[in-house]
Amino acid sequence: MATEESASVMDDYEMLISTTDVELLKRAWRNEKAAPEILQFESSLVQRIKEQIELAEQNEEIFEANNIEPLTVSLYQMDLDRTQFLLRSYLRVRLQKIEKYLFYVLKTDEYLNRLSKQEQMFARRCTDDLGSHLDETVLAKLPDNYRSILKQSITSEEDDMVPAPRLDTFVICKANQYLSGLDFEPDYSMEITEMERDLLTFVCYKFVKKPLENGKIDLV
Amino acid sequence: MAGQSDSTMSLFSSEEIEFMAEDEMTEIVPNLRMDSLNFICGDYGPFLPQLAAQVPLWLALALKKRGKCTIRLPQWMSVENLTRVLEAERDSHAFQPLPFHYIEISRLLFDHAREDIPDMYMVRSLIEDIRDVRFHKVETNLEKVYCIYGDGTFHPEYRQWAMLLAKTPLSTCWTYQMFGKTMSAMEVNVIRAFAGRALQAFYKHDNEQQTPDTDRALDKQPQIPTDRPKRNLKPR
Numbered sequence: 149m150a151t152e153e154s155a156s157v158m159d160d161y162e163m164l165i166s167t168t169d170v171e172l173l174k175r176a177w178r179n180e181k182a183a184p185e186i187l188q189f190e191s192s193l194v195q196r197i198k199e200q201i202e203l204a205e206q207n208e209e210i211f212e213a214n215n216i217e218p219l220t221v222s223l224y225q226m227d228l229d230r231t232q233f234l235l236r237s238y239l240r241v242r243l244q245k246i247e248k249y250l251f252y253v254l255k256t257d258e259y260l261n262r263l264s265k266q267e268q269m270f271a272r273r274c275t276d277d278l279g280s281h282l283d284e285t286v287l288a289k290l291p292d293n294y295r296s297i298l299k300q301s302i303t304s305e306e307d308d309m310v311p312a313p314r315l316d317t318f319v320i321c322k323a324n325q326y327l328s329g330l331d332f333e334p335d336y337s338m339e340i341t342e343m344e345r346d347l348l349t350f351v352c353y354k355f356v357k358k359p360l361e362n363g364k365i366d367l368v
Numbered sequence: 369m370a371g372q373s374d375s376t377m378s379l380f381s382s383e384e385i386e387f388m389a390e391d392e393m394t395e396i397v398p399n400l401r402m403d404s405l406n407f408i409c410g411d412y413g414p415f416l417p418q419l420a421a422q423v424p425l426w427l428a429l430a431l432k433k434r435g436k437c438t439i440r441l442p443q444w445m446s447v448e449n450l451t452r453v454l455e456a457e458r459d460s461h462a463f464q465p466l467p468f469h470y471i472e473i474s475r476l477l478f479d480h481a482r483e484d485i486p487d488m489y490m491v492r493s494l495i496e497d498i499r500d501v502r503f504h505k506v507e508t509n510l511e512k513v514y515c516i517y518g519d520g521t522f523h524p525e526y527r528q529w530a531m532l533l534a535k536t537p538l539s540t541c542w543t544y545q546m547f548g549k550t551m552s553a554m555e556v557n558v559i560r561a562f563a564g565r566a567l568q569a570f571y572k573h574d575n576e577q578q579t580p581d582t583d584r585a586l587d588k589q590p591q592i593p594t595d596r597p598k599r600n601l602k603p604r
Contacts, residue, residue, distance in 0.1 A: 168408075178380075219436070220402065314568075
């Protein structure tokens with residue numbers, strides 16, 4: 149007779165082997181949408197999804213050549229559309245975040261390393277364009293002390309005109325396993341000590357950053 | 369203030385939530401013969417007439433629209449179950465167990481599979497009632513958050529949805545398990561922006577009172593040194 153615990157281990161195992169890349173991408177997309185900062189780019193997952201999309205597109209041509217029933221073809225098309233939507237939306241959310249925190253991302257190595265090669269290129273081009281645009285339209289016409297893009301004036305000690313992601317944003321999350329104090333950042337051991345599995349919790353993003361990066365919780 | 373964060377970017381639109389709901393598994397009874405479908409999102413079928421099969425809701429609806437199947441009403445959408453849920457929902461503060469996407473699933477079925485739902489009007493009005501009762505609860509819960517933080521008093525009856533609030537000082541309770549396991553996607557989404565920003569503001573003020581300086585460093589917020597007059601520039 150199986151105990152409840154071993155049943156739940158089985159569930160986890162079954163879930164693990166039956167989890168498709170689409171499911172993983174959906175999770176990455178949800179987390180990316182809900183998190184205030186940019187997360188690590190899922191390069192191998194995106195690569196796999198792209199290959200599967202290409203394969204599906206090739207199949208479609210084969211279907212047409214072989215006179216497969218239009219109904220079947222249209223169902224495959226819907227599946228393809230859904231996957232493409234998910235991928236596009238995932239990439240787009242990331243671009244939006246990069247644009248929003250452009251200067252901050254570029255000057256913070258930790259963030260810069262989370263971007264894909266293409267995203268890094270995008271960020272650099274964007275900065276150049278935005279920089280020269282601001283120079284031409286406004287900054288060049290200001291007194292010398294106020295010409296920096298990053299600072300309010302030359303007397304500012306830090307870059308105080310660079311918007312940073314707000315890590316104290318509250319997010320809604322769900323742990324996919326029981327989390328003890330060890331799963332959280334020691335800095336926040338006063339604020340958060342444990343999290344029950346599957347319980348929807350409203351929580352400050354920085355408290356759950358670590359378990360999120362370890363894949364132990366999902367943002368909802 | 370809390371106004372700096374852009375709440376719209378992290379929000380899911382109702383179309384996006386519907387998109388997620390369409391991946392929920394549904395039972396259909398096909399009336400055609402069709403080979404297995406090897407989709408990117410998984411393999412389904414083969415389909416044989418009159419033989420029930422499990423497929424994602426979007427596939428069920430696509431087949432339904434073309435008249436190729438009937439959709440079996442999920443167990444939780446039966447009149448008996450919904451009546452029971454509605455009663456329990458009215459009697460207790462807790463949220464009754466319903467699928468995470470119950471609003472979207474039922475809406476999609478009402479729109480596209482009405483002839484597969486016996487007692488359609490009954491089911492529909494039950495779900496609308498349940499939804500209203502639950503949204504009302506969400507609203508009162510939010511009012512309670514305000515009450516607690518407004519005057520600092522704590523009432524035992526609030527314990528079940530915010531179990532950690534019993535502790536003082538306030539800084540020890542920055543997780544809110546106010547939804548249990550049974551709050552649905554739409555309900556979560558409705559309160560996300562408002563409640564999230566309210567909590568963020570409370571958190572910020574609370575921390576400023578206790579440890580003004582260390583917290584600023586943690587916040588990574590650009591701060592103007594305090595010995596100079598503070599200019600409030602509008603954040604970009």
